[in-house]
Amino acid sequence: MQNDIIKCGLTEQKDSRFVDTIEKEAYVWCEKDWKHDDHEHAHHRAQLTFVEEGYQYFHIDRKIYLVPQYHVIWIPSGKAHQITSEARTVNLMVFLFKTVFGDDFYKDVQVFAVPPVLKEMLLYASKWNQLIQEDEEQDLFIKAILKSLPNFCRESSYLEIPVPSDVRIIPVCTYINSNFKYNLDTDLLAEKAKMSIRSLQRIFKNETGITLQKYHQLVRILKSIELIDTGQYTLSQIAYMTGYQSLSAFTASYFAIMKSRPKVRKTASGSSSQSL
Known part of the structure; x- marks a missing residue:
């Protein structure tokens, strides 16, 4: 029997989809020197990835999105994606959300530079790294990050390489x-x-x-x-x-x-x- 592979708190299945047994509405998962897969995967949680160090390529819907240091990428729920990078070191912070707000912003892939206020919010949230138990302060704070994203976002289509x-x-x-x-x-x-x-x-x-x-x-x-x-x-x-x-x-x-x-x-x- 194949051992389960845990990534960002989710259990990966053979078909590159994930089983989500975490009840929390949202949580953050940080890792140093991120290791990359060689295949596309998808999960039901919406994803916000902050590149703290290095750079990252996301392959989504026949486009390659560059996410440099101090940029974020928003990936809607269920959107298949693959990540690659040739950077010496890639440090990522990944925020995973069960539900999102109804704004159109959350329906599409978004890439944008992180303004100072959002950067400090993201770094502050790292104190809850891999905490999947209920925590009221964490829940409210990460929800505030989610709610503020459309206001922080700037059009960044120049970071897309179409295929x-x-x-x-x-x-x-x-x-x-x-x-x-x-x-x-x-x-x-x-x-x-x-x-x-x-x-x-x-x-x-x-x-x-x-x-x-x-x-x-x-x-x-x-x-x-x-x-x-x-x-x-x-x-x-x-x-x-x-x-x-x-x-x-x-x-x-x-x-x-x-x-x-x-x-x-x-x-x-x-x-x-x-x-x-």
């Missing part, structure tokens, strides 16, 4: 993902898609909601976030490694996507970080 369903477009995305450092060669991309440049541009936009140029920019910035996380490179080096001709061009592109300026983390040796 096209048209098989002709897949080789185009694969090529850009592997050759993001180089300028777009639309002739070559059209050849890979076996269509004209004009048809490629039209179908790509219809499939993904963004242009080839925007997709290319998104991939570059996501790669820069991975490089920043290593703590091994200066911003100038990262700009070059992701294909930008200057640090200023990289900074402007990063700000356009992330709404903040890039900042290099401190390395283990304690050297100072670089930011713009």
Whole structure:
């Protein structure tokens, strides 16, 4: 008989769904150095994940959502998702809710930067880590977090990488993902898609909601976030490694996507970080 696998207090079954035997309306589950599965899973509780350290990719409904450090992702109940990351360390706080409020906000996946007030609320709630017994203060506090989410949320669709369903477009995305450092060669991309440049541009936009140029920019910035996380490179080096001709061009592109300026983390040796 296969041993039960417990994740975030829930028991995982063979079909990647979970049995919920916890009676609490909501609780928080924190783990250091989060371990990732290689499969998609779903559960009946709605989920709020706060990335305290590192970064995380969530694969949901043919989209890949980037959740960098100090961002949260809201995942509605029953929504299948898979998580991946190449970060050195990923520290997550996961809040799980049996029921939610009726606002439209809670019906869709949401990703947004955590403002200071919400960040302090989330960190304060970590004192109840893995506490699944009834606690009145905890219940009221976590419910307040849930209620405040729509007010804290800002439109963050720039953190989504769409995955096209048209098989002709897949080789185009694969090529850009592997050759993001180089300028777009639309002739070559059209050849890979076996269509004209004009048809490629039209179908790509219809499939993904963004242009080839925007997709290319998104991939570059996501790669820069991975490089920043290593703590091994200066911003100038990262700009070059992701294909930008200057640090200023990289900074402007990063700000356009992330709404903040890039900042290099401190390395283990304690050297100072670089930011713009």
